[in-house]
Amino acid sequence: MNAKQRGRRRLLGAAAGGAAVVATTAGCGLGSGPDNQAGTASAAPGGAAPAVTLKFQAGFSQKDPFFDLSKMFMQTVSDLTGGQFTIELLPAGAVVGAFDMADAVHKGILDGCMAVPAFWYGKDNALSLFGTGPALGQDANTLLAWMAYGGGQALYDELYQEILKLDVVGFLWGPMTTQPFGWFTREVRGREDLKGLKYRTVGLSIDLFTEMGASVVAMPGGEIIPALERGVIDAAEYNNPESDAALGFPDVAKVCMVKSYHQPAEILELLVSKRVFDGLPEAYRNVLRYAAKAACSEMTWRTLDRYSQAYEDMRDKRGVRFVETPDDLLMAQLEAWGKIIQRKSAENPFFAKVVASQKSFLKRVVGYQVKFNNDPRLPYEHFYGKA
Numbered sequence: 001m002n003a004k005q006r007g008r009r010r011l012l013g014a015a016a017g018g019a020a021v022v023a024t025t026a027g028c029g030l031g032s033g034p035d036n037q038a039g040t041a042s043a044a045p046g047g048a049a050p051a052v053t054l055k056f057q058a059g060f061s062q063k064d065p066f067f068d069l070s071k072m073f074m075q076t077v078s079d080l081t082g083g084q085f086t087i088e089l090l091p092a093g094a095v096v097g098a099f100d101m102a103d104a105v106h107k108g109i110l111d112g113c114m115a116v117p118a119f120w121y122g123k124d125n126a127l128s129l130f131g132t133g134p135a136l137g138q139d140a141n142t143l144l145a146w147m148a149y150g151g152g153q154a155l156y157d158e159l160y161q162e163i164l165k166l167d168v169v170g171f172l173w174g175p176m177t178t179q180p181f182g183w184f185t186r187e188v189r190g191r192e193d194l195k196g197l198k199y200r201t202v203g204l205s206i207d208l209f210t211e212m213g214a215s216v217v218a219m220p221g222g223e224i225i226p227a228l229e230r231g232v233i234d235a236a237e238y239n240n241p242e243s244d245a246a247l248g249f250p251d252v253a254k255v256c257m258v259k260s261y262h263q264p265a266e267i268l269e270l271l272v273s274k275r276v277f278d279g280l281p282e283a284y285r286n287v288l289r290y291a292a293k294a295a296c297s298e299m300t301w302r303t304l305d306r307y308s309q310a311y312e313d314m315r316d317k318r319g320v321r322f323v324e325t326p327d328d329l330l331m332a333q334l335e336a337w338g339k340i341i342q343r344k345s346a347e348n349p350f351f352a353k354v355v356a357s358q359k360s361f362l363k364r365v366v367g368y369q370v371k372f373n374n375d376p377r378l379p380y381e382h383f384y385g386k387a
Helices: 003-026 065-080 098-107 125-129 140-149 152-163 205-211 221-230 241-247 274-279 282-317 327-347 349-372 377-384
Strands: 040-042 051-058 085-090 112-115 168-175 182-184 198-200 215-217 255-258 267-273 321-324
Touching (some): 051 065, 065 085, 065 267, 065 282, 098 168, 098 267, 125 349, 140 168, 152 349, 168 274, 168 282, 205 215, 205 327, 221 241, 241 282, 267 274, 267 282
Parallel strands (some): 051 085, 051 112, 198 215, 255 321
Antiparallel strands (some): 112 267, 168 267
16 A cells, blocks of 8 residues: 555544444435435445445536536545545535525435525524625625634524524535626616615615615526516626626626625535435535635635636626726615614524624724735835726
């Protein structure tokens, strides 16, 4: 046995003790529904780590860059186990609707899913605090820091397992950049321009834009462009330059308003059936945990490269005007958030509990960032000209 083989044996050695558990569960079909034998597993000879295959569904179509990023996560899992632990990723709608995936994982129809917590916002509005919550000064990385070191993970687990009673295990990963205010057929110059505007968004942003006077519609990403084409909605936000371009926004709208406080810190979510997760060898459970951490860095680096290319392509070749959202509208968002926090906290004690935890952590961490970090605009405009 060479050094590489010995290293791999040490990595997966802990999995051997769980092989019998997984193999036994596989006889029932991991995550299997009446017509869907989702996960499979088989014990390897000689006490080696078992081969496990699970079936997940994404909340994104195959043409959405988030589908590729989700597959990157699955590839990391496979790479860390020498191909012994694999996850087949299906596109949105392959088994159930995008907004129905959490229930499908809970019921065992799917082994797991990849989406964002705001997809299940209708179950409890506190879910939106884990990615589409109030602008408290955070970006996605500070939100993930709160998850890891500020008590967020415990609150997240409590919400799913004790309040919602969903038989799932969740991992938050995949920090996203600040999302555009939205795509419009004409520039929005002030608060009055939002009054009665039919606007698509998700999560707590529904409450935000409703508070600002818009007529808000929630719908999955794949339905946005047809709705814009038919006039069902007047404007919409989705996520980022690359995903927005892939969906087809530049074909139906030529004004993209950038900078916004509606979703300053969204992150991706991996949900796994708790029954399936508990049946995995300990080494494989740890692989999922650390794959989430590794994928955060890879996604950050990759999206900086890809988003900037997509932005310049739409700006220079596809006739899109990128307009910075006026300060008056940004302030209107913050004012609306203040009202929403107060109202939702009064309605939902757990919502208030999560907001209090976030504020305690972010006041310290964002205060440090504001004091110590440079604004990139000054050096950018010194060396490259006006942004």
